Amino acid sequence: MARKELSKSFEPAEAEKRLYDYWIKNKYFHAQDTSDAPAFSIVIPPPNVTGMLHMGHALNNTLQDIITRFKRMQGYNTLWMPGMDHAGIATQNVVEQQLMKEGISRHDLGREKFIARVWEWKEKYGGVIINQLKRLGCSCDWERERFTMDKGLSHAVREVFVRLYNEGLIYQGDYIVNWCPRCHTAISDLEVEFKQDQSFLWNIRYKFADESGEIVVATTRPETMLGDTAVAVNPNDKRYADKIGKYVILPLMNKKIPIIADEYVTMDFGSGAVKITPGSDPNDFAMAQRHNLEIITIIDGNGIINDNGGAYKGQDRYEARKNVIADLDRQGFLVGTEPYAHNVGQCYRCKTDIEPMVSKQWFVKIKPLAKQAIAAVVKGKIKIVPKSWEATYFDWMNNIRDWCISRQLWWGHRIPVWYCDGCGKIIVATADPDKCPECGGAKLRQDEDVLDTWFSSALWPFSTLGWPQKTKALKTFYPTSLLITGFDILFFWVARMMMMGIYVMKDVPFKDVYLHALVRDEKGEKMSKSKGNSIDPILMIDQYGTDAFRFTLAAYTAQGRDVRLSPERIEGYKFFVNKIWNASKLTLGHLDDFDESEPLCAPDSLPDKWIKVKLNEAIAEVIKALDEYRFNDASAAVYRFIWHELCDWYLELSKPVFYGKENPEQRKTAQRTLHEVFQTMLQLLHPFMPFLTEELWQILKGSDENSIMVSRFPVVNALWEDTAAEKEMEMIMEIITSIRNIRGEMRIAPSQKLKVFISAADEQNKKSIEKDQSYILNLANLESLKVEINMVEPKGVATAVIGATKIFVPLAGAVDISAEKARLEKELGKVSKDLDQCSKKLSNRDFRAKAASEIIQKEEEKLKDFQKKFTTLEGALKKLKGFSV
RNA sequence: AGGCAAGUAGCUCAGGGGGAGAGCGCCAUCCUGACGCGGUGGAUGUCCAGGGUUCAAAUCCCUGCUUGCCUACCA
Numbered sequence: 001m002a003r004k005e006l007s008k009s010f011e012p013a014e015a016e017k018r019l020y021d022y023w024i025k026n027k028y029f030h031a032q033d034t035s036d037a038p039a040f041s042i043v044i045p046p047p048n049v050t051g052m053l054h055m056g057h058a059l060n061n062t063l064q065d066i067i068t069r070f071k072r073m074q075g076y077n078t079l080w081m082p083g084m085d086h087a088g089i090a091t092q093n094v095v096e097q098q099l100m101k102e103g104i105s106r107h108d109l110g111r112e113k114f115i116a117r118v119w120e121w122k123e124k125y126g127g128v129i130i131n132q133l134k135r136l137g138c139s140c141d142w143e144r145e146r147f148t149m150d151k152g153l154s155h156a157v158r159e160v161f162v163r164l165y166n167e168g169l170i171y172q173g174d175y176i177v178n179w180c181p182r183c184h185t186a187i188s189d190l191e192v193e194f195k196q197d198q199s200f201l202w203n204i205r206y207k208f209a210d211e212s213g214e215i216v217v218a219t220t221r222p223e224t225m226l227g228d229t230a231v232a233v234n235p236n237d238k239r240y241a242d243k244i245g246k247y248v249i250l251p252l253m254n255k256k257i258p259i260i261a262d263e264y265v266t267m268d269f270g271s272g273a274v275k276i277t278p279g280s281d282p283n284d285f286a287m288a289q290r291h292n293l294e295i296i297t298i299i300d301g302n303g304i305i306n307d308n309g310g311a312y313k314g315q316d317r318y319e320a321r322k323n324v325i326a327d328l329d330r331q332g333f334l335v336g337t338e339p340y341a342h343n344v345g346q347c348y349r350c351k352t353d354i355e356p357m358v359s360k361q362w363f364v365k366i367k368p369l370a371k372q373a374i375a376a377v378v379k380g381k382i383k384i385v386p387k388s389w390e391a392t393y394f395d396w397m398n399n400i401r402d403w404c405i406s407r408q409l410w411w412g413h414r415i416p417v418w419y420c421d422g423c424g425k426i427i428v429a430t431a432d433p434d435k436c437p438e439c440g441g442a443k444l445r446q447d448e449d450v451l452d453t454w455f456s457s458a459l460w461p462f463s464t465l466g467w468p469q470k471t472k473a474l475k476t477f478y479p480t481s482l483l484i485t486g487f488d489i490l491f492f493w494v495a496r497m498m499m500m501g502i503y504v505m506k507d508v509p510f511k512d513v514y515l516h517a518l519v520r521d522e523k524g525e526k527m528s529k530s531k532g533n534s535i536d537p538i539l540m541i542d543q544y545g546t547d548a549f550r551f552t553l554a555a556y557t558a559q560g561r562d563v564r565l566s567p568e569r570i571e572g573y574k575f576f577v578n579k580i581w582n583a584s585k586l587t588l589g590h591l592d593d594f595d596e597s598e599p600l601c602a603p604d605s606l607p608d609k610w611i612k613v614k615l616n617e618a619i620a621e622v623i624k625a626l627d628e629y630r631f632n633d634a635s636a637a638v639y640r641f642i643w644h645e646l647c648d649w650y651l652e653l654s655k656p657v658f659y660g661k662e663n664p665e666q667r668k669t670a671q672r673t674l675h676e677v678f679q680t681m682l683q684l685l686h687p688f689m690p691f692l693t694e695e696l697w698q699i700l701k702g703s704d705e706n707s708i709m710v711s712r713f714p715v716v717n718a719l720w721e722d723t724a725a726e727k728e729m730e731m732i733m734e735i736i737t738s739i740r741n742i743r744g745e746m747r748i749a750p751s752q753k754l755k756v757f758i759s760a761a762d763e764q765n766k767k768s769i770e771k772d773q774s775y776i777l778n779l780a781n782l783e784s785l786k787v788e789i790n791m792v793e794p795k796g797v798a799t800a801v802i803g804a805t806k807i808f809v810p811l812a813g814a815v816d817i818s819a820e821k822a823r824l825e826k827e828l829g830k831v832s833k834d835l836d837q838c839s840k841k842l843s844n845r846d847f848r849a850k851a852a853s854e855i856i857q858k859e860e861e862k863l864k865d866f867q868k869k870f871t872t873l874e875g876a877l878k879k880l881k882g883f884s885v
Numbered sequence: 886a887g888g889c890a891a892g893u894a895g896c897u898c899a900g901g902g903g904g905a906g907a908g909c910g911c912c913a914u915c916c917u918g919a920c921g922c923g924g925u926g927g928a929u930g931u932c933c934a935g936g937g938u939u940c941a942a943a944u945c946c947c948u949g950c951u952u953g954c955c956u957a958c959c960a
Contacts, residue, residue: 009922194958201960218960232960266959274960283959343958388889392955395888399956487955518954555908556898561890562953564897572909575922582920589919632899636907651919659918737926743914744926750915781917834904841903846940855903855941862904 006588006699010581012545016691020134023694028709029139031079033472040076041477042068043461043510044140045485045493046148048087049122050094053132055519055527056486058537059563062553063516063631064484065138069687070626071481072139073713079477081464082140084127086149088453089183089349092411095121111410118411132538137546137690139709144473146464148456149413156463157456158416158430160504165417165428169365170405176278176285177404179357180347181303185408186361187347188452189401190492192354194343201340202325203270205333206231209247209256215240216335218270220342221280222328223321225250226309227298228257230276232287235261237272251333252324253310260291282356297358317355362406362415362449369499370397376498376508385514385629389487396491403496405452412450419445458496461509480510487515514629517562540570547689548574554688555639557631576639577692580685583647584696587678590658591700594671602665606732606772607653608673609725614645615677616721619714622684638685646681649733653775675700680714731765732772735807738800739780742809745823746798746816753783754809759791761804769805798823799876801869817880824877831873835866 023029031041042064047057064080072078095118096106106114133140146153164170177186202222205214217231228250233240240259247256264287265274278288278295288295298309305312305320312320328334345354374397376382377390384390406415418427422441427433435442456463461483465474479501485494494513501509519527527534540549544567551573556563604612618641625634657663657670679700686693686708697708739756748754756776760766766787769776773785793799797808798820811820841847842859 006919009920220960264959269959276960281960342960345958392889395956490955558899561898566897568909569897571922575920578922579920582923584919586919636899640907647920648924652924655918740925741927747914750917750925837904841941844940847903848940850940851903859903866904 006581006585009578010545010692010695012547012577012691013542015695016135016137016546019691019694020137022704023139023707023709024142026707027143028707029080029141030143031141031477032077034476035077037075037077039079039476039481040068040071041079041081041480042482042484043081043464043480044083045483045489046083046085046146046457046460047129047133048090049084049126049147050087050090051084051129053129053136053537055535055537055563055565057129057133058136058549059516059519059553059557060484060486061133061136061138062550063514063557065136065690066550066554066631066634066687067482067484067626067629068139069690069709070713072709073683073686073711075712077476079144079473080138080140081144081146081477081480082130082133082138082142083146083460083464084130084148085453085457086147086412088407088409088412088450089185089187091118091122091126092409093183093349095411106410114410135538135541135546137550139690144464148453148460152466152469153456153459153463154413155430156459156467157413157451159468160459160500161416161451161455162428162430163504164364169368170362171365172360172362174358174360175363175404176282176356176358177361178345178354179301179359180350180352181301181355182350182352183347183409184301186357186359186404186406187354188404188454191348192345193348193351195346196341197344198339198341199344200337201270202328202337203335204251204275204328205335206248206251206275208243209249212246215243215248215259215273216271217273217275219275220340221277221321223305223312223317223324224277224280224298225275225324226253226305226312226320227277227279227296228253228275229278229288229294229296230257230291231259231273232262232265232276233259233273234265234267235263237265237267239272251331252327260287260293262287262290279358280356285356285358295358299355299357301357303355361404362447364403364405366400366403366499369503370400370495372502373397373495373498376502381508382498382510383512385512389490389515393490393495397495403452405455406447406449407452408448409450412453413456415447415449415451417447419447421445454492454496457493458500459504461497461501462505467504478505479508482512482514483510484514484516486518488518490515512629516557519563519565535565535567540567543567544570544574545577545691547692548577550690551576551635551688554631554635576643577689579643579647580689580692580696583642583651584678584699586651587674588699590654591671591675591678594675596672596675598668600665600669600672602663602669604669604673605654605657605666606725606729607650607775608670609720609722610729611646611650611673611677612717612720613722613726614641614650615680615714616716617641618645618684619680620716623713623715626687635688638681638688642681642685646677650677652779656774656778682708683711683714728768728772731768731802731805732775734802735769735776735805736779738802738807739776739782739809742798742800742807742823743780746809746811746819748809748811750781753781755784756780756782756786757791757794757797757808757810758785758787759793759806759808760787760789762789765789765805793876793879799872801872803865804868806872821877821880824873824880828870828873828877831866831870835863835870838863838866 044064045060068078068080099106109117161170178189178192179186199220201218201220203216203218204222204225205216207214215231219225231248233244243259244261246259248259250257264283265272276284276287276293278285278293279297280299296308298305299317300306303317305315307313312323315323325334346352347354374394377384377393384393416429418433420427420436420439420441421443422436423439425436425438427437433444436444461480462474462478465471465478467474483494497509549570552570618637621637622634625637654670657666682693682697694708698704743750758769760769766789769787776782776785794808794810797810800807838859842863848856
């Protein structure tokens with residue numbers, strides 16, 4: 001079989017491009033709409049169209065690709081649905097910044113032209129991340145790529161909006177919302193980030209209208225007092241019992257406001273009295289609704305004091321704060337100031353301080369939807385992995401508040417609501433209406449607002465499959481099998497998909513949710529551009545290759561743990577890639593004249609049997625670990641098998657049979673084993689290292705006719721099970737290791753061939769060692785090996801003990817007695833400690849009475865072993881002492 | 886303020902009721918016919934502290950300390 005000669009090392013850059021093109025060309029990523037095979041589907045968490053691949057994406061998509069490739073190889077009709085999110089605020093910001101450079105604003109362009117500009121931007125610069133995902137090796141079905149603003153998905157958005165509206169689950173109302181004065185839009189509670197601020201607490205006195213005294217209130221936002229409409233105290237607060245119902249004069253505004261009682265007020269904070277500004281504080285707003293208080297808005301959408309702010313009109317909120325404080329102080333209303341640390345809400349996009357503001361917005365009445373989404377998890381229809389996230393999920397879902405879905409932006413799904421100028425009728429429809437159904441008037445105005453970006457991503461699992469059309473793909477792939485995402489968007493996205501999926505499809509959007517951790521830097525800090533500690537995944541790919549990078553991410557993804565990434569680790573796995581490459585070079589050399597069709601004469605050798613047992617173990621562990629989303633365990637199992645079992649032992653053990661020409665039959669058998677083990681190893685590794693394995697697979701097969709991608713993932717082979725062979729091999733390996741150990745400790749040159757004696761435990765032990773002695777001779781570099789039962793210990797030897805088997809290594813020339821003495825003493829120390837512990841346990845009456853019988857038996861066996869070892873070592877040591885005297 | 890997770894070798898972390906593990910690093914040694922991005926051997930631990938359950942605890946429970954995160958946001 002003529003094969004391509006392997007280069008000195010694997011060249012990732014060239015191979016990755018070539019192989020990815022090859023996969024695309026052959027449509028290996030494409031899923032069938034209908035198929036006899038069972039379906040497996042994952043939808044990608046759609047990256048922002050403005051996005052660049054960061055470590056979070058790299059981790060997230062590597063994990064998805066591992067599972068996708070694994071399932072595909074297991075024979076599932078596997079769909080990994082890709083796409084991007086239009087990312088309302090983020091994208092609008094990008095284009096607005098572009099406009100700013102040109103010296104214009106979006107208002108100069110007008111809505112239509114601006115949106116056209118955004119689309120233009122999207123076509124030109126958007127979706128860089130898609131190509132980056134390709135470099136990561138992602139096997140998404142690109143033929144199905146979707147965008148949250150494309151035609152089909154926009155249709156789905158309208159459909160869902162109208163349904164929710166018609167069922168009374170969407171409503172419009174004046175409520176206090178989180179307003180970003182920079183983005184000029186309302187944002188949801190989730191989009192507010194709280195940051196600690198070292199500020200002050202200002203104490204202000206409000207005098208009673210009847211001049212009977214004063215009441216002191218504390219505030220972190222003195223400027224909002226301009227909009228106060230009450231002062232509240234706790235109804236149980238005896239200090240103020242007789243003050244409730246009285247009026248105070250609001251300083252600076254010179255206005256009468258009432259003192260009310262509400263449970264919300266904590267008695268032991270400050271004076272126990274609190275100023276109420278319903279227009280600028282969510283809690284105060286709620287209280288105003290309970291008490292029918294007047295709601296005054298004093299700050300406008302730009303964060304500027306409006307007409308209601310009296311003399312402070314036109315001032316920025318922070319400027320007004322200074323002035324209000326100064327005036328209060330001058331007029332004797334300021335009691336005092338104390339330093340105070342509190343949290344200030346900021347816009348998650350632009351970090352501007354949020355201004356709670358009353359405005360007319362659209363909301364989703366969320367409780368009825370949440371109820372079902374909670375039930376889905378309770379009933380186990382959706383499994384959250386790791387399970388510890390369930391508590392967080394329930395806690396949030398049980399306390400969920402209505403979702404503000406309108407945004408005062410231009411880029412996004414415009415709310416499908418029209419107002420008739422003629423009769424005032426509100427029309428909510430999936431298709432643009434041309435006249436009013438009520439009065440027939442044609443003057444219709446569409447609502448100016450767009451929907452929260454997360455509204456369309458909440459529909460992602462079914463909208464991408466063609467809903468509301470009844471497509472074959474929808475039928476085949478919904479509910480999807482698995483969602484893999486970061487825990488940071490559990491509420492933003494996962495919970496909302498669950499609510500919408502159940503509401504619209506009457507079925508959960510996915511069966512399993514795997515939440516992975518965050519990627520941090522070496523110090524454990526969150527990576528961010530502003531901190532300058534972020535590592536560019538593409539740089540890592542360029543430097544170490546995609547396979548090494550992916551393997552690193554998998555290896556460090558333990559459930560519930562953050563990934564602390566350091567380039568050194570990636571380098572370590574690059575070495576692993578190199579190791580595999582070199583092992584392949586050796587293997588392919590051995591298989592140069594391999595003929596699969598030739599019948600076998602010789603039976604499997606011991607290493608042949610053993611490596612298949614180990615391969616079986618690796619297969620079982622990889623499958624089990626991946627089924628349970630234990631990526632680190634799966635990668636560790638492959639790593640251990642390839643490096644420490646295949647390379648360290650099997651390839652070394654079988655060198656003689658491959659290099660030697662004296663036993664062609666045995667060689668053929670070994671070739672078959674090696675061929676099978678090697679190809680199975682590649683398949684096991686493929687989900688983690690797609691490029692390297694595809695390259696080697698094609699070289700092994702001598703053609704690119706069949707991709708490793710469409711080969712069947714390995715399964716445990718019952719015919720390979722062989723406990724006897726495993727034990728026998730382990731014995732041989734232990735003997736080899738013991739001799740090497742003595743060599744190392746006694747400083748015997750590796751080149752020096754040794755004559756070793758073994759005292760076998762019994763006849764069977766003797767026979768098996770003799771049968772397998774060639775392995776020992778080779779790997780321990782011996783000149784000869786003599787095995788006898790109950791051999792008398794020769795003079796001038798170093799001794800090692802394995803159970804009842806004793807190994808004597810003659811020390812050539814001048815025996816370094818002190819070194820051997822030290823070595824034996826060290827060993828003896830260890831054994832005597834073990835022996836002590838073990839015998840103590842066994843002499844404990846309670847242990848014998850209560851411990852499980854297998855445990856007792858095991859302990860007894862251990863004790864025997866320890867005793868034998870102890871006696872042997874002690875004997876050897878005594879002899880040595882006598883020798884030295 | 887509540888909640889969750891974690892504290893194990895120098896570092897990064899697995900594990901998890903019955904003999905303390907891996908990778909990296911470190912030390913020694915080796916140009917053995919795939920690999921020095923390698924081979925071989927070695928050293929290193931009050932498994933955070935205290936208490937409890939148990940025949941047996943690094944592992945389960947409680948308390949505390951430390952760290953990280955999430956949720957809420959009391960003026």
